[in-house]
Amino acid sequence: MSRRILSKAVAVGGLALGLFLLAGPEGFALAGKKEDAAKHLADLKAGKDAKSQVYALEELAKIGQIQKSAIKDAVPEMMKALESKDATVRAAAAKSVGMIDPDPKEVIPILVKMMTEDKDEAAKMGAIAGLGQMGANAKDAVKDLRKVVADEDKKSKLGKAAQQALKVIVVKKK
Numbered sequence: 001m002s003r004r005i006l007s008k009a010v011a012v013g014g015l016a017l018g019l020f021l022l023a024g025p026e027g028f029a030l031a032g033k034k035e036d037a038a039k040h041l042a043d044l045k046a047g048k049d050a051k052s053q054v055y056a057l058e059e060l061a062k063i064g065q066i067q068k069s070a071i072k073d074a075v076p077e078m079m080k081a082l083e084s085k086d087a088t089v090r091a092a093a094a095k096s097v098g099m100i101d102p103d104p105k106e107v108i109p110i111l112v113k114m115m116t117e118d119k120d121e122a123a124k125m126g127a128i129a130g131l132g133q134m135g136a137n138a139k140d141a142v143k144d145l146r147k148v149v150a151d152e153d154k155k156s157k158l159g160k161a162a163q164q165a166l167k168v169i170v171v172k173k174k
Contacts, residue, residue, distance in 0.1 A: 033070040037063050041074040044081065054092040057081060064100035071100065082110055090114065091126025098130030104137045112144045125161055132165035139169055 040056040040063070047053035060078060064071040071078075078100070081093035094111055107130075114127035131138040131145065145162045152159035 033063050033067050037070045037074055041071075041077060044074070044077050050084075050086040050088050053081065053084070053086070053089045057089070057092040057096040061096035061099040064096075068101060075100070075102075079107075079110075082114065087118075087120035087123045090118070090120070090123040091129075094123070094126035094130035095133060096130075098133030098138075101137075102134070104134065104140060107134070108138060108140050111138075112141050115141075115148060116144060121158065124158055128158070128161040128165050132161075132168045135168055138165075142166065142169060145169070 040059045044056035060071050060074050084090050111127045111130050115124050118124050131141045145166050148162040
């Protein structure tokens with residue numbers, strides 16, 4: 001083999017290796033995220049106890065923040081968890097759904113209802129946290145959050161959480 005052909009072969013091989021290394025980790029990471037999401041979705045569906053469901057929701061939210069398409073199949077189950085009989089599961093679901101960039105028109109009414117009508121303080125806190133996680137996308141909840149701030153003692157957990165969420169949602173203009 002001539003030196004010129006060998007040189008070209010090495011260059012092409014190096015280019016191929018470089019492209020593989022450049023694209024490879026992301027592709028592997030995405031595949032891993034989808035596998036992790038599938039595992040956590042199965043845990044959410046089959047979870048007999050609240051602790052395992054809460055963990056699954058939290059992990060799905062983390063994956064969804066990195067790669068929303070990896071949890072596409074889990075979103076309906078996450079939404080279903082908002083209606084769980086267990087308040088800690090409802091709270092985790094509310095916060096997790098807020099973290100995954102949901103459709104505001106679909107999620108805000110559910111979270112506002114949870115924030116204002118749920119009997120459990122943890123679920124209310126989760127709903128407020130979920131709205132805060134949505135940021136400016138939760139602007140339709142501002143009126144309801146302000147009502148919570150006005151109705152609650154300013155030092156109460158709910159009042160403070162609602163104030164924090166408002167700070168994130170409302171971008172002050174100078």
